[in-house]
Amino acid sequence: MLVLRPVEPTDLPQLQQLARDSLVGVTSLPDDREHLSGKIAASCASFDSHASAQGPENYFFVLEDLDKRRLVGCSEILATAGYNEPFYSLRNRHFTSASRELNIEHGVPALSLCHDLSGHTLLRGFHIDAALVRTPFSELLSRARLLFIAAHAQRFAEAVITEIVGYSDENGHSPFWDALGKHFFDLPYVEAERLCGLQSRTFLAELMPQYPIYVPMLPQAAQDCIGRIHPDGQEAFDILEREGFETNSYIDLFDAGPTLYARTANVRSIASSRIATVREEPLIDARGRYLVSNDALHGYRAMVAELDYQTGQPLALTPSLCAALNVSHGGTVRVIAL
Amino acid sequence: MIVRPVQVSDLPALMTLVQQAGPGFTTLPANEDRLTHRVRWAQRAFAEQVERADADYLFVLEDDDQRVVGVSALAGAVGLREPWYNYRVGLTVSSAPDLGIQRQIPTLFLNNELTGQSELCSLFLRHDQRHGSNGRLLSLGRLLFVAEFPHLFGEKMIAELRGSADEQGCSPFWDSLGRHFFQMDFSHADHLSGLGNKSFIAELMPRQPLYTCLLTEQAQAVIGQAHPNTEAALKILQAEGFAHKGYIDIFDGGPVIEAPIHNIRTVRDSLELSLSIGTPDDQAPLWLIHNRRLENCRITVAPGRRVGSSLVIDRLTAKRLQLQPGNSVRAVPLPNQQQQAVAA
Numbered sequence: 301m302l303v304l305r306p307v308e309p310t311d312l313p314q315l316q317q318l319a320r321d322s323l324v325g326v327t328s329l330p331d332d333r334e335h336l337s338g339k340i341a342a343s344c345a346s347f348d349s350h351a352s353a354q355g356p357e358n359y360f361f362v363l364e365d366l367d368k369r370r371l372v373g374c375s376e377i378l379a380t381a382g383y384n385e386p387f388y389s390l391r392n393r394h395f396t397s398a399s400r401e402l403n404i405e406h407g408v409p410a411l412s413l414c415h416d417l418s419g420h421t422l423l424r425g426f427h428i429d430a431a432l433v434r435t436p437f438s439e440l441l442s443r444a445r446l447l448f449i450a451a452h453a454q455r456f457a458e459a460v461i462t463e464i465v466g467y468s469d470e471n472g473h474s475p476f477w478d479a480l481g482k483h484f485f486d487l488p489y490v491e492a493e494r495l496c497g498l499q500s501r502t503f504l505a506e507l508m509p510q511y512p513i514y515v516p517m518l519p520q521a522a523q524d525c526i527g528r529i530h531p532d533g534q535e536a537f538d539i540l541e542r543e544g545f546e547t548n549s550y551i552d553l554f555d556a557g558p559t560l561y562a563r564t565a566n567v568r569s570i571a572s573s574r575i576a577t578v579r580e581e582p583l584i585d586a587r588g589r590y591l592v593s594n595d596a597l598h599g600y601r602a603m604v605a606e607l608d609y610q611t612g613q614p615l616a617l618t619p620s621l622c623a624a625l626n627v628s629h630g631g632t633v634r635v636i637a638l
Numbered sequence: 639m640i641v642r643p644v645q646v647s648d649l650p651a652l653m654t655l656v657q658q659a660g661p662g663f664t665t666l667p668a669n670e671d672r673l674t675h676r677v678r679w680a681q682r683a684f685a686e687q688v689e690r691a692d693a694d695y696l697f698v699l700e701d702d703d704q705r706v707v708g709v710s711a712l713a714g715a716v717g718l719r720e721p722w723y724n725y726r727v728g729l730t731v732s733s734a735p736d737l738g739i740q741r742q743i744p745t746l747f748l749n750n751e752l753t754g755q756s757e758l759c760s761l762f763l764r765h766d767q768r769h770g771s772n773g774r775l776l777s778l779g780r781l782l783f784v785a786e787f788p789h790l791f792g793e794k795m796i797a798e799l800r801g802s803a804d805e806q807g808c809s810p811f812w813d814s815l816g817r818h819f820f821q822m823d824f825s826h827a828d829h830l831s832g833l834g835n836k837s838f839i840a841e842l843m844p845r846q847p848l849y850t851c852l853l854t855e856q857a858q859a860v861i862g863q864a865h866p867n868t869e870a871a872l873k874i875l876q877a878e879g880f881a882h883k884g885y886i887d888i889f890d891g892g893p894v895i896e897a898p899i900h901n902i903r904t905v906r907d908s909l910e911l912s913l914s915i916g917t918p919d920d921q922a923p924l925w926l927i928h929n930r931r932l933e934n935c936r937i938t939v940a941p942g943r944r945v946g947s948s949l950v951i952d953r954l955t956a957k958r959l960q961l962q963p964g965n966s967v968r969a970v971p972l973p974n975q976q977q978q979a980v981a982a
Contacts, residue, residue, distance in 0.1 A: 397819045397842040402830065404842060408818055483851040484732040485739055495737065507732045507739065511847045516818035518852065 301367060302437050303624050304444045304593075304602040306347045307340050307360040307374070314371040315340070315362070322427040329374070329425050330494060346379075347598045351455050354421075356383040359448065361600075363428070363441050366624065373428035373441045377448065379455055382418030388508070389417050389463075389550040389559060392526065395512065410512040411526075417550060417559065421449065423462040426536045434535055436589060436604045436638055442539045443591055444602035446569035447634050451595035453564070460564050462540060465533035466557025467525050476556040479522030484508055492554060508553055526551055527558040543568045573636040576615035580629040584608055584616050589638040592617075594627050601625045609635055639772060640958050641779035641937040643684040644677050644696040644709070651706035652677070652698070659762040664828050666709065666760045683714070684933045690790060691718035695783070697935075699763065699776045702958075707767045708776045711760035712783065715792055717753035723840040724752055724885040724894055727861060730849065744850040744861070748843060752885060752894065756784070756791040759798070761871065771924060771939045774972055777874050779937035781904040782928045786968050788905070794896050796885075797875060799868045801892025802860035811891030814857030819843055827889060840888060862886050862893045877973050878903045908970040911949040915963045918943040918950050924972040925949065929959040936960055939972055 307315065312333070319331040330336070343360035351357060356379065363373035381387040391414045394407030423445055428438045449456045468474040468489060477489035484507050485492055515523055527547060529537050537560065544567055545560035552559070564570060569591070586606035592615075593602035603624060609615055615635060617625070627633055644652070649670075656668045666673070680696035682688050693714030698706045716722040725746040732741040763776055784791050803809045803824070812824040819842050820827055850858050862882055864872050872895070879901050885894035899905055904926065918941045925942035927949070929935065940955035949969050961967065 395844055399842050402842075404820065406821060408844075410844070480852070483743060483849070484741055485734075485737075486741055487737075487739070507734055509730075509849055511745070511849065512844070513852060514818060514844060514848070517814065517848075 301620070301624055302363055302365055302372065302440070302604070304361050304363050304440055304600075306598060306600055307343050307362050309337075309340055309344065311362055311371060312337055312340060315374065318371055318374055318427060318429075321430075329427055343376075347600070351379075354380050354455060354457055356380060357455065359445075360425070361441070361444065361448075363432075363437065372432055373437070374425060375423070375427070375441050375445055376425035377445050377456070378422040378424060380418075380457060381420050381422040381461065382415060386415050387418045387422070388413060388415060388553055390414070390513075390553045390556070391416060392515070392549045392551055395514065409515040411515060411551070412512045413508055413510060413553065414550075417461055419457060420459045420461045420561075421457040421564065423460060423540070426462075438535055439539055439638055440591055440602060440604050442536060443543065443569045443636075444593060446543065446567055447573055447591065447593040447602055447636070448600060449564065449567075450570040450573050451593070451600075451634060452597065453570075456564060458564050460545075460562050460567060462536075462545070462560045463552050464537045464557045464560060465530040466552055466555030467528040467530050468555060474525065474555045475519070475521035476525035477554055479518045480513060481508065481554055489555070496554070522556075525556045527556065529557060530555075533557065569636050573634050574611060575632050576609065576613070576635050578622065578627050578629055578631045578633055579614040579616050580619060580622055581616040582618060584618060590635050591638055592621075592625065592633050592635045594625050594631070594633055596626065599626050604638060607635070639702070639707075639775060639938060640700055641697045641710075641775055641935075642700060643933065643935055644680050644698050646674075646677055646681070648698055648706050649674060649677060652709065655706060655709060655762065655764060658764065663760075663762055664831060665711075666762065667829075680711075684935070686932065688714075690714040690792075693790060695780070696760070697776075697780060697783075697937075699767075699772065701767075708763040708772065709760060710758075710762075710776050710780055712780045712791075713757040713759060714790055715754050716757050716796070717750055717755075721750050721840065722753050723843070723888050724749060725848075725888050725891075726751065727850075727884045727886060728847070730847075746848040746850060746886075748840075748845055748847070748888070752794075752796055752896075754792050755794040755796050755896070756899070757796050757798070758875070771972060773870065774874060775926065775937070775939045777871065778878070778904050778926055778972070779928075781878065781902055782908060782926055782937055782968060782970060783935060784899060784902070785905040785908040785970075786928055786930055787932060788899060791899060793898060795880075795899050795902060796894055796896045797871075797880065798887055798894050799864040799872055799892045801887055801890030802863045802865055803890065809860075809890040810854065810856035811860050812889055814854040815848065816843065816889055824890065831889065843888060857891065861891045863891070864893055868892075874973075879906075903973070904970050908968050911944065911967055911969050912947055913956060913959075913961050913963055913965045913967050914945070914948040914950050915953050915956055916943075916950040917952060923974075925951075925969045926972050927951070927955070927959060928968040929961050930966055930968050934960065942969065 346357035359377045390411040395410040398405040472490040474489040545562040550559040683693040695712040699708030730743045730745040809824045880895040880897040882893040922941035943950040
């Protein structure tokens with residue numbers, strides 16, 4: 301049985317193993333004990349906080365295999381991108397070259413460093429065990445964050461974004477980085493991403509070009525990276541795209557991966573999830589597969605379950621599901637079709 | 639040989655000359671209407687009928703048989719009628735001492751900083767005349783003119799030297815930069831520029847600074863590099879104190895060289911002397927000599943011997959200068975180098 305829950309201090313050793321396996325570019329999850337332990341502490345404080353408004357909180361979730369007592373994935377929500385430090389992206393917009401006299405007018409795309417995405421809620425740090433890729437559990441790992449936002453809307457922004465890991469080859473070379481960032485850092489991409497995870501990302505962003513970068517001046521291989529997704533980032537992208545997220549004109553400043561954006565209220569799992577009263581029953585005549593969560597904070601739990609759910613009706617849960625979800629007969633859960 | 643102001647009667651000879659110069663000579667295109675217009679303006683400039691902003695002093699080099707064999711020009715001021723653009727090669731530093739990062743990135747800044755300065759331009763010397771002191775007379779004669787009439791010019795004299803290009807006339811700098819904003823090849827842009835559309839073109843360029851590390855390696859390599867054809871002209875002007883201070887042409891990346899007018903060797907070292915006719919000896923040094931007139935300006939190179947405040951020259955030289963003994967001249971020893979200016 302796999303359950304998603306907030307991270308706890310005792311998760312540190314396993315989390316470090318997860319970090320070791322995670323994809324380069326998931327900069328919020330570096331393989332560094334001290335750093336991870338700090339992240340866990342910050343997350344515990346966030347779940348414990350009595351925030352009545354959007355703040356600096358970072359909610360760190362882990363996916364645990366209860367039978368094997370093993371962590372198989374993790375994901376995060378940063379309540380406010382750019383709260384404590386500027387959140388940088390590259391905006392891809394057209395610079396218009398126009399001359400009436402010469403009868404010329406055409407647009408040249410240009411990338412400009414910006415803070416436009418500051419203030420939005422940021423989904424990040426999505427990592428799942430390779431064996432669980434493209435299973436209902438990766439849906440759980442990603443979307444349970446959305447159910448959490450639905451339950452605690454006052455803690456989050458009106459828009460939610462995420463950055464999808466951009467393209468790099470099997471040797472960890474990012475053509476976009478090689479064409480741009482490398483000139484300003486003199487570091488390989490992998491090293492830059494590692495530093496980003498450890499140090500503040502802002503710190504590195506401030507070394508990035510402050511003037512616009514005209515796209516046609518980049519080598520073709522780098523241009524092709526703009527908005528291109530790393531193959532291992534495709535699932536994270538697909539899940540959120542089905543939730544109603546869309547790409548926009550913002551890309552990651554290191555690897556040019558796309559940004560996904562959605563109005564919080566329009567996200568499918570937020571808009572369409574329903575509250576149901578729990579009826580504990582020994583057996584369920586399951587009719588479909590659902591994501592189900594309690595609406596707690598520190599005790600937050602979310603699972604994938606085969607249920608017999610009808611809108612407006614009490615929801616039957618087995619005692620083991622109730623236990624795993626930290627709910628009892630007469631309590632409420634949030635539910636949405638997988 | 640003398641350098642003198644152009645006249646309308648020079649037009650047929652001038653046309654033949656610029657045809658020989660070819661399409662690369664964009665500031666003086668082989669277009670009869672444009673050439674006529676320019677000659678008429680030049681005449682008005684020498685007659686002091688135009689403002690500095692419009693002054694275009696076009697000189698010809700004429701041999702003793704009154705054949706025009708070369709041309710050169712001086713603009714009173716650039717950028718006062720329409721914007722004059724250059725890139726300045728500046729620097730951006732990307733620094734993070736803790737990480738051992740210290741990157742210096744040359745950066746191109748679009749600017750109009752040379753507005754109001756005077757310009758040396760449009761020099762061409764017929765191929766069969768590129769010997770002796772002809773190139774120096776044609777190029778430096780202009781500077782002696784400036785020495786005589788400094789009030790007609792700005793604080794600095796500049797010259798844009800043609801940038802590096804391959805045999806087909808393709809500019810690596812243009813291909814890596816300008817082309818993206820114009821969607822036309824360099825020769826077309828260069829042609830439009832010669833027709834006087836330079837500022838229109840410049841207005842299509844991005845206003846924001848450009849990091850040179852994002853240009854192709856070939857383009858980076860030619861920043862501030864003069865075309866090999868301009869090497870002789872460059873050397874003549876460098877000997878006069880001209881230097882590249884970081885300004886380049888926005889199209890081909892060629893260097894703009896500059897000098898404060900009062901520091902130019904020919905201006906600084908020129909003397910007001912009284913002309914006397916005699917026989918300078920065989921070893922007498924060559925002097926660049928100006929008759930100190932504006933509309934009837936005559937400049938030549940001849941052996942001369944300085945005696946006190948007099949310059950002794952032969953009778954033929956005085957005749958070329960249209961001067962009598964006792965008249966005042968402005969003169970400066972010609973630098974002792976064998977360089978033939980053929981461009982700029």
